[in-house]
Amino acid sequence: MVTEYGSGGTDLGTFARTLERLKREGCNVLLVGANATDCHGVVCRRLCGAAGPEPRRRLFVTDGEGPVAEDAAMERGKASGNGAAVRDAEHVGETIRIDEHDSLGTIGIDIVEAIDDLEDEVGGFAPSELRLCMDSVADLLREHDAERVFRLLHVTASRVDHIDGMGHYHLPLERDHDAVNLLEPLFDAVVELRVRSDGDRREQRWHLRDGETTDWISL
Numbered sequence: 396m397v398t399e400y401g402s403g404g405t406d407l408g409t410f411a412r413t414l415e416r417l418k419r420e421g422c423n424v425l426l427v428g429a430n431a432t433d434c435h436g437v438v439c440r441r442l443c444g445a446a447g448p449e450p451r452r453r454l455f456v457t458d459g460e461g462p463v464a465e466d467a468a469m470e471r472g473k474a475s476g477n478g479a480a481v482r483d484a485e486h487v488g489e490t491i492r493i494d495e496h497d498s499l500g501t502i503g504i505d506i507v508e509a510i511d512d513l514e515d516e517v518g519g520f521a522p523s524e525l526r527l528c529m530d531s532v533a534d535l536l537r538e539h540d541a542e543r544v545f546r547l548l549h550v551t552a553s554r555v556d557h558i559d560g561m562g563h564y565h566l567p568l569e570r571d572h573d574a575v576n577l578l579e580p581l582f583d584a585v586v587e588l589r590v591r592s593d594g595d596r597r598e599q600r601w602h603l604r605d606g607e608t609t610d611w612i613s614l
Contacts (some may be wrong), residue, residue: 410601422524422583423562423564425566425579428588432592433590439565451526452517453525455489456506489513501503507550510558514558527563528562529551548578549581564582569584579600582604600608
């Protein structure tokens with residue numbers, strides 16, 4: 396747990412147990428917080444399982460900017476040729492570029508098909524083996540009707556749930572933003588990110604579906 400999610404802060408015992416359960420059962424979490432780009436990057440890498448020894452199959456859905464783009468670029472850099480997909484013994488990375496699609500429907504189809512292909516290759520996923528990252532939901536909301544974005548996220552989250560995967564979705568807006576309130580029911584948790592006013596501490600706070608909220612925990 397520490398290697399993948401970090402340590403420090405209050406309520407760490409409850410936080411660790413909750414994360415262990417979500418990891419075991421699979422989950423989808425919404426990452427929120429404006430003006431917290433560094434925090435989004437740190438949590439993104441942890442939720443992708445970057446520091447863990449277990450095999451991971453990663454799927455990046457990105458517009459080519461933001462923290463997920465950096466991770467996807469690193470994965471592509473390991474591949475030969477044009478690096479559209481990465482294959483190695485322990486970690487697999489696929490990237491779906493949002494800006495190369497004409498509609499949310501085609502994005503959804505590509506996400507489901509990419510997950511199906513990865514599952515076929517390994518003969519079925521272990522719990523939390525699939526790690527999906529979508530960045531950024533805010534860009535989708537700027538370009539498309541909110542109801543259509545809701546449907547896309549519902550389809551994606553349902554497919555991740557079906558194979559006990561872990562999906563996280565970047566929405567760099569404040570916790571009380573209308574868009575966060577609209578999308579929150581789709582997720583097992585909303586993770587609020589912030590940089591303290593002194594600029595020396597990055598923190599996260601988890602709002603769970605059952606109504607529990609952790610204290611602010613250091614990243």
